[in-house]
Amino acid sequence: MAEGRRGAARSETARLAILEATARQFAGSGFDHLTMEGIAADAGVGKQTIYRWWPSKAALVAEALIEGMLLPDRFVPADTGDIRRDLADWLDDLFAFVGDPAHDTLVRSLFAVAIEHADVGTRLRENLGTSLVAARMDSAVAAGQIPPDAPRTEIVELLVGGVVFRILNRTPITPDTSGRLVAAVLGA
Amino acid sequence: MAEGRRGAARSETARLAILEATARQFAGSGFDHLTMEGIAADAGVGKQTIYRWWPSKAALVAEALIEGMLLPDRFVPADTGDIRRDLADWLDDLFAFVGDPAHDTLVRSLFAVAIEHADVGTRLRENLGTSLVAARMDSAVAAGQIPPDAPRTEIVELLVGGVVFRILNRTPITPDTSGRLVAAVLGA
Amino acid sequence: MAEGRRGAARSETARLAILEATARQFAGSGFDHLTMEGIAADAGVGKQTIYRWWPSKAALVAEALIEGMLLPDRFVPADTGDIRRDLADWLDDLFAFVGDPAHDTLVRSLFAVAIEHADVGTRLRENLGTSLVAARMDSAVAAGQIPPDAPRTEIVELLVGGVVFRILNRTPITPDTSGRLVAAVLGA
Amino acid sequence: MAEGRRGAARSETARLAILEATARQFAGSGFDHLTMEGIAADAGVGKQTIYRWWPSKAALVAEALIEGMLLPDRFVPADTGDIRRDLADWLDDLFAFVGDPAHDTLVRSLFAVAIEHADVGTRLRENLGTSLVAARMDSAVAAGQIPPDAPRTEIVELLVGGVVFRILNRTPITPDTSGRLVAAVLGA
DNA sequence: ACCTAAACGAGACGGTACGTCTCGTCTTTCT
DNA sequence: AGAAAGACGAGACGTACCGTCTCGTTTAGGT
Incomplete structure (x- = not known):
């Protein structure tokens, strides 16, 4: 060698x-x-x-994250053809995980570390599936479900931000939370 | 006595x-x-x-926060009559503060602590002016600038979440960031 | 007044x-x-x-000692007319007290403090009955049991010293200890 | 290995x-x-x-004592053939050391610790030369200077006890102290 | 088959901070 | 003024980890 x-x-x-x-x-x-x-x-x-x-x-935490030992490997948005539903389902997955009391310590620690350490942050964002959601948005544009000039980047940003804010804020999650958030960014 | x-x-x-x-x-x-x-x-x-x-x-940090020793006492949204502009200005204030490299350590540590400790979190949210923004939104409804059925709670949530996400993500702030975020939640 | x-x-x-x-x-x-x-x-x-x-x-300990709260008020030598027996009995009393495991902490602490603090030392010596023993020796001289030129001060000193040494040394006490010590200083 | x-x-x-x-x-x-x-x-x-x-x-003090860092390694009795003189000289050495105001703190602390901690006590006794003195007494018996039935153990005990008592009692040492103590235990 | 060199488990080292305990002083309120 | 209560600045206690530095042992190319 x-x-x-x-x-x-x-x-x-x-x-x-x-x-x-x-x-x-x-x-x-x-x-x-x-x-x-x-x-x-x-x-x-x-x-x-x-x-x-x-x-x-x-660095240890970041690598454990990469190895998939801390979070489900990725939160992947489905593509049923209905962008609203797919986004809401993806958010539901996310909320189900971060809202589970069994994951509370893990989730809080993880986001806290992510805020202070860029490498963990990058990796965490990836694990949340942000880039996949962005791609899904593109395909929704292609399918004509969203106008081409919709601020897609900002929408993803706001949605993930909403999740982080709920963690920060300890707002209880209700079944319609995801739908309401999607409606807020995509209109009724 | x-x-x-x-x-x-x-x-x-x-x-x-x-x-x-x-x-x-x-x-x-x-x-x-x-x-x-x-x-x-x-x-x-x-x-x-x-x-x-x-x-x-x-607990020390939470109380220092209450005493206004860590953050400007409150980020207060103005009321010029134009809700879009007021929200954008408020976001600009926020971004200016959290984006200032001089505040980097402070801001990251603060949000990290807030995620792990509910009392700090509650207090931090208050300092960001969330409740004032909510009130401003109400007055915008009264003024007919926003439809009464707009998901106001979610909008505030998403906007603050957007700020947090930018911190987490280290996305650079551009002059039009605030406007784009407001547009994303209030429509064009 | x-x-x-x-x-x-x-x-x-x-x-x-x-x-x-x-x-x-x-x-x-x-x-x-x-x-x-x-x-x-x-x-x-x-x-x-x-x-x-x-x-x-x-000072607290010294005063508690004076008040008789730590030791029997005094170890008093009897006067049966037989100086050897009286000394041995007095020593037996002393050994019985200091050798009692229930008094171990008390006795050790007391002598340790006495060595470092003159006032406690003075008071402790008094409580052991040294001056009474000296007086008893004088009467024994008067009774002709001890020659007038016997080093009486030194004898008392050595006997009490023997007790202290036994404490220091943790030598177990046997029934004949007192007799042997008296014999050593007064001759057979 | x-x-x-x-x-x-x-x-x-x-x-x-x-x-x-x-x-x-x-x-x-x-x-x-x-x-x-x-x-x-x-x-x-x-x-x-x-x-x-x-x-x-x-334990630290005990080991420092063993290493000879606190006291002269041993107080060693000479063997001039005259047991009285040798004992008195050894006592003089001891008194010179423990009576030296420069050693006051050291000596008092050392004996106080020795009284409370068996290991320090054992080691201290060794340093004072007790076992060497006992051996010297044996040779004096062999030389016919002391009767074989003399209570040798008790004599050593009383002499060392006398030293400890003088420390406890703060009795000033005079040049004839040693001689008087030896005379008291060996007769005139 | 040797030789070198890196990685390994173990664990001692000089440090820093922890949260607790006690010191001796000071302040407040009551008697 | 004395006393009970208790906050205060100070600093030592014994413990937990830090990150570094030996130790001997194991593993795996060079030679």
Whole structure:
């Protein structure tokens, strides 16, 4: 292999054990109670092995996110031909997840970290399916369901923002929440 | 005098010194680098005096917020008679503040804390002026600028959410951002 | 009453409650775990009332000792006419007290404090009955049981020293210990 | 090699720095003003490094004593053939040390700790040379200077006790003190 | 088959901050 | 004025983690 490295290769076993321990502890007790020593002990790994490959706790979380260990891999909008319904369904999925009390610690910690660490934020946005929703909007334009000059970027932005605001605000979710939000941005 | 308390009364001097130290350190280095010992030293106060009255760092931040030591007391929407313009101006104010690199640490830390601690969240929402905007929307309905059946709650929610999303997402703000967001929720 | 003092007189109730609390805590947990706050709480007294009248914990202990709240008021040597027997009996009393496991904390703390604080030391020596033993020695000289040139001061000193050394050394006491010590200083 | 230890070995440098700091502070201000934080700072060491290896301040003092950092390594009785003189000289050494005002804090604290902590007591007794004196007494018996049935153990006990009592009692030492004590236990 | 070198588990190290406890002082209210 | 109550500035306690630095052990190319 190209450049002649000597010595043992990076242990994939250790890498996964570390990320799994990270995910476990993060989901259980949140970012604040995440400790390098706890992860190392949980993963059965030396602390140095963590510091060798990751610069910070945020980096660990970001990678665990990428590996799909913290969130469903993606929230994917369907394409039934009815853009309103598809958007509302996607929002429902989102609200169901973030509104589940079992995920409360995880979700709050995750968004808090995302706000402070750009890499986690980028990754999280991706996991929420924003880019897929944007694509779905494009196809709705092509199908003539939305006027071409509709501010699509802003609409996606507002909808995801609405989700974040509900988390921030602890507003209880009702069955018609998604519909009302979609109506607010697409008109009645 | 009603209930006969004995012993020295709580020191208002100490209380303010502590909150000011909290605000100073928070604005300077964010929530993560906020330490009880640092605040105590900065305020010239014993640690116990802090623990006697506040249960956590988050409580300190919440109270500093209430005292108006962290944010402008309120972002207040104007009432020029033109609801679109007033909303856009209010958003511009908000974006100007949260987009200012000098406030980056403060803003990110504040929203991160708000997501994890309900009391900070409630207070922060108030400081952003959400309830004033809601009232402004009501008056716009009275003035016939918005149809009475417009989903006003959702609109406010989406707009603030949009701001939060921009923070999360680090999207650069352009001069027309506010107008575009308002247009997206109120129609063109 | 001579010099015209004004205001309330010192409360004897409080004084005794404080000394009793001191004795209780001292006997229970030793000097190290004696705290001003604990004494005040136990005595149902404000801390200032203690500080107003005593300069230190050692002073409290010394006074509790004087009040006879820590040790039997005095270890008194009998006068049966047989100086050897009287000394041995007195030593037996002493050993019985200091060797009792129930008094271990009390005794060790007391001697430790006595070594560091002259006032406690003086008072403790008095409580052990040293001056009475010296007097008993004098009468033994008068009775012709001890030669007049015997180093009486040194003998008392050595005997009490022997007791202290046994405490220091944790040597178990046997029934003949006292007799052997007396024999060592008075000859067989 | 036998039991496969892993991880870094204990740092002898740190160990000695800690004991030296302990000895320094102890000799300077006594046991009461000995603080773990002070020792750690003085030794340039983290507090945990102390707690990792020693359970208490007393244990630190005991080990500093063993290392000969607090007292002359041993008070050794000479053997000139004259047991009376040798004992008196040894006592003189002892009195010279414990009577020196420069050693007052050290000596009092040391004996106070010794009374409360068995391990310090054992070690202190050894440092005073008790076992060497006992051996010297044996050789005096062999040389016919002391009758074989003399209560040697008790004599050593009483002599050391006499020293402790003088400390407790703050009796000033005169040049003939040692001689008088020896005479009291060995006869004229 | 050796040799080197990197990664690994373990864990000691110098530090910082935690939240609690006690100190001795000061202030307030009551007696 | 004395006393009970209790807030205050100070600072040590013992613990938990931080990020770095040895240790010996294991693994895997070079030679």
